[in-house]
Amino acid sequence: MKSAPQRQRVIVTLLVLLHGIVLVGGFVAPYDPVRQDRDRPYAPPAGIHFADGQGKFHLRPFVYAQRLREGSFDQYEDDHSKLIPLKFFVSGASYRLLGVIPAKVHLFGADEETANLLGTDGYGRDLFSRIIHGGQISLFAGLLAAGVSLLVGTIVGSASGYLGGWTDSIAMRLAELCLALPWLYLLFGVRAFLPLLVSPVKAFLIVVTTIGVLGWARPARLVRGVALSAKERDFVRAAQGFGASNSYILRRHILPQTKSVILTQAAILIPQYILAEVTLSFLGLGIPEPAPSWGNLLSSLQQYSVLSSYWWMYLPAMAMVPFFFGYLALSSTLQEGRRAAKIDS
Amino acid sequence: MTPKCRQAIRRAAWLGVMLIFGHFPCLAEAIPQSQQTSKTEFLVSRESVGRRGGRLVLSLRAEPKTLNPIIAADAPSREVIGVMQADLIHINRSSQLTEPGLAKSCKVSKDGLEYSIELRHGLQFSDGKPMDADDVLFTFRVYLDEAIHAPQRDLLMVGGKPIEVRKVDAYHVVLRMAKPYGVGDRLFDGLAILPRHLLEKPYQEGRLGQFGGLSVSPAEWAGLGPFRLKEYVAGQRIVLERNPYYWKTDSNGGRLPYLDEIVFLFVASADAQVLRFQSGETDIVTRLGAENFSVLSRQAHGYSMTDAGPGLEYNFLFFNLNDTKASPEAARRQEWFRDTRFRQAISAAVDRQAIVRLVYQGRGAALWGPVTPGNKRWANTEIKHPARSLERARDLLRQAGFFWKDGSGGDQMLVDQHSSPVEFSILTSASNADRTKMATLIADDLKQLGIRAQVVPLEFRSLLDRVNQTKDYDACVLGLASFDADPNSDINVWLSSGGTHLWNPAQAHPATSWEAEIDKLMEQQLVAKSFEERKKSYDRVQQILDENQPFIFLATPDILVGAKDNVGNFQPSVLEPYALWNVENLFWRNASETSRK
Numbered sequence: 001m002k003s004a005p006q007r008q009r010v011i012v013t014l015l016v017l018l019h020g021i022v023l024v025g026g027f028v029a030p031y032d033p034v035r036q037d038r039d040r041p042y043a044p045p046a047g048i049h050f051a052d053g054q055g056k057f058h059l060r061p062f063v064y065a066q067r068l069r070e071g072s073f074d075q076y077e078d079d080h081s082k083l084i085p086l087k088f089f090v091s092g093a094s095y096r097l098l099g100v101i102p103a104k105v106h107l108f109g110a111d112e113e114t115a116n117l118l119g120t121d122g123y124g125r126d127l128f129s130r131i132i133h134g135g136q137i138s139l140f141a142g143l144l145a146a147g148v149s150l151l152v153g154t155i156v157g158s159a160s161g162y163l164g165g166w167t168d169s170i171a172m173r174l175a176e177l178c179l180a181l182p183w184l185y186l187l188f189g190v191r192a193f194l195p196l197l198v199s200p201v202k203a204f205l206i207v208v209t210t211i212g213v214l215g216w217a218r219p220a221r222l223v224r225g226v227a228l229s230a231k232e233r234d235f236v237r238a239a240q241g242f243g244a245s246n247s248y249i250l251r252r253h254i255l256p257q258t259k260s261v262i263l264t265q266a267a268i269l270i271p272q273y274i275l276a277e278v279t280l281s282f283l284g285l286g287i288p289e290p291a292p293s294w295g296n297l298l299s300s301l302q303q304y305s306v307l308s309s310y311w312w313m314y315l316p317a318m319a320m321v322p323f324f325f326g327y328l329a330l331s332s333t334l335q336e337g338r339r340a341a342k343i344d345s
Numbered sequence: 346m347t348p349k350c351r352q353a354i355r356r357a358a359w360l361g362v363m364l365i366f367g368h369f370p371c372l373a374e375a376i377p378q379s380q381q382t383s384k385t386e387f388l389v390s391r392e393s394v395g396r397r398g399g400r401l402v403l404s405l406r407a408e409p410k411t412l413n414p415i416i417a418a419d420a421p422s423r424e425v426i427g428v429m430q431a432d433l434i435h436i437n438r439s440s441q442l443t444e445p446g447l448a449k450s451c452k453v454s455k456d457g458l459e460y461s462i463e464l465r466h467g468l469q470f471s472d473g474k475p476m477d478a479d480d481v482l483f484t485f486r487v488y489l490d491e492a493i494h495a496p497q498r499d500l501l502m503v504g505g506k507p508i509e510v511r512k513v514d515a516y517h518v519v520l521r522m523a524k525p526y527g528v529g530d531r532l533f534d535g536l537a538i539l540p541r542h543l544l545e546k547p548y549q550e551g552r553l554g555q556f557g558g559l560s561v562s563p564a565e566w567a568g569l570g571p572f573r574l575k576e577y578v579a580g581q582r583i584v585l586e587r588n589p590y591y592w593k594t595d596s597n598g599g600r601l602p603y604l605d606e607i608v609f610l611f612v613a614s615a616d617a618q619v620l621r622f623q624s625g626e627t628d629i630v631t632r633l634g635a636e637n638f639s640v641l642s643r644q645a646h647g648y649s650m651t652d653a654g655p656g657l658e659y660n661f662l663f664f665n666l667n668d669t670k671a672s673p674e675a676a677r678r679q680e681w682f683r684d685t686r687f688r689q690a691i692s693a694a695v696d697r698q699a700i701v702r703l704v705y706q707g708r709g710a711a712l713w714g715p716v717t718p719g720n721k722r723w724a725n726t727e728i729k730h731p732a733r734s735l736e737r738a739r740d741l742l743r744q745a746g747f748f749w750k751d752g753s754g755g756d757q758m759l760v761d762q763h764s765s766p767v768e769f770s771i772l773t774s775a776s777n778a779d780r781t782k783m784a785t786l787i788a789d790d791l792k793q794l795g796i797r798a799q800v801v802p803l804e805f806r807s808l809l810d811r812v813n814q815t816k817d818y819d820a821c822v823l824g825l826a827s828f829d830a831d832p833n834s835d836i837n838v839w840l841s842s843g844g845t846h847l848w849n850p851a852q853a854h855p856a857t858s859w860e861a862e863i864d865k866l867m868e869q870q871l872v873a874k875s876f877e878e879r880k881k882s883y884d885r886v887q888q889i890l891d892e893n894q895p896f897i898f899l900a901t902p903d904i905l906v907g908a909k910d911n912v913g914n915f916q917p918s919v920l921e922p923y924a925l926w927n928v929e930n931l932f933w934r935n936a937s938e939t940s941r942k
Contacts, residue, residue, distance in 0.1 A: 034789075036786075036789050038696070038699045038702070038703060038786075041702075041703055073639065073702070073706040073707055074639075074706070122703065122782070123703065123782075123785065123786070123789075124703075200799070284775055284802055288799065288800060288801065288802075289781075289785050289800055290785060290788070290789065290800075303616065303636060303778060304615075304616035304619055304620070304637065304640070305616075305634070305636030305637050305639070305640045306636070308640055309636075309639075309640060309643075
């Protein structure tokens, strides 16, 4: 069995890799995620083949062209006479790499017809491209909200633990209040106050910041605990004796002590907030159509007909799984490391 | 002589004895046919003869709020009341023409002001009490009473005056209107004749508005429809049983209805209704969406699905044409919306066929006017059905002073004279997936013109609040479902003073000359005497709507229903109540279903 730091390294590499794929989503995704192909609603995933009907082997993988069955709305047949070879580094829809560099080259794609590896949705939009692009929004939501929570939580928690007294009382009562707030209803309220025509990005940032700000209480309480015990340590007392200012002690002595707690919290909070975004978008409160996010990709599953007829519409849920496993594994190794460190000291 | 015969004779003798001594007060209820057949003037149904017995189970989307036809406004209440009550003259949901109901005949005077109605003889309410002209008089008095707030009251006010009702004798009444009324005898459809013997007391005590809630006991409630109240279980179901005094027979002389019972289950969501139907718990399912229809069609066994063709619902996009000036930005946007060429351009850019295909899976029809293909008599055939053309849209926008600029993303952006980009929001009801999908398709259509339209799904009530009260919106996708094929059912939509004149509701004076012309034409058709005259006026209304595009008509869905194979005489119509309009003729084909309890 590998040791904890080794495992940690493997998990971190994996997570970085996954995030990297999503980060350069425009390059990985073969199509524009909002482009509608109105002749291909609910096309099933096109299987990747190497051998054709005659058993002839092709070095280049291909998919069969899908043809709508006569008189049908969503029943497709593979056209075995028409092979669509998949190619690497094809030129296609324009996008901005990392949101800055304009580019047209995609990792893979097909020259003539569209190849929807994970099928299409009710508007004929490529599901694979939407999952990748949706990840950008959902992951960004998780990271941003967790960042906001941790920042506020750390500042309030360490100050309240170190200073004690009425600062502590007020901060902790506030924290309890925030823990008790039903955040879903609060968000309904926040959404209702926004004007109708706000850009989706703005509306989304407001919502994410709200969940982030509301979530500061839990990390704040944990950080406060660490700060409380740290301020009794000899080196803190020594610094106080030498006349160090409060802000200096907080920065140099208290905050470094809270590092492992914050890291573990981050690993727990990020997936939690990704899930929060998914929930909100699923309920129609997150980022609006046509922009994709994992939540609104799943929201069509609220309809029984979609649920029972098009299995590939579940796939966005699968996309979350590796990320969640990664983060949860990371948090457990971090916790193990912390326990080991405690025993050592 | 068989033992059975002997038993029958003995029973008959007993009955005779009891009759003599007057010990059988509910005799009429036990054997109503032999007593009244000689007197009652039955209406003979032309539909095929079925067999008696069995019960039919359906689902309702919500509990009916009331059984009282005077105050009922919600669809579930109307559906239940529809099978418990009857009207003087009835609109046949299949032919869309009127036919006699409780009235045997209806004669119109030469000046078109008087309707002489002759009632059928021997009619009885579902509690066995006779019905006559006094009940009709009472009914009109109640409907016209301002204190009651009956939704039908507006229809019964002609030329600002209530219809006068006069009794000639027990079977004849004369209705007199202040002005000729183009709707004619269609007016009486859905106007349930009320039991005076039960309702007069609550009416005089001023509590008729609260009377007839679901907790009413079956003994206190009666109607003239094919079924009467049997049982109500809160939150679960309402059970109706056969009305033994119903006034229709089949062509063999057997008294209708065939079914013993009708059960309405309360099933809140459309998906849950589909599941119940699929599992065989319910026998008929109506108001299906195209997706659920195809799910049910794919796995059909023991039931069959019917596409009755386009209904009367029309869906449309409209812009805010109120004069709000809420903010400089809103005022600038309204300047675009008020330009007819802008609206025509949007209409030209909308891909209606894609809406029919992607939203209704092809089970619907594209629309260019308010009269759907389901309406058999009123469509203006002159109205053109232009195919989608971005070219035409661009031309119109150019003429209106808009032009294109390079946007930040390298794409073309439409800007107005002041170089500000054309962007607006489209409201839809969050609970209606179909309309949200339409709006999303339209937004994508408009993107190709360089317009940024953003779909905003809102909870339905706050959407209506914005459209009708605060008037704080840009554009909106909505649908209206006419309850009748006659243009008067939508008169509130077209009159500029109407509350449903959505783009600029309840105006004191018509804001534009074309709205004034529509007002005039609608008034004209209201008093015109012949169908041709009315049609001419309404054709012109449709033409004005087409020229000015206050509504950009999109599409109409087909009426989709399903029923078990064994339900006989099942002939869904495109008018409400889609499947139950001939409920008295529905029957179970095989014996096992009729014995089902």
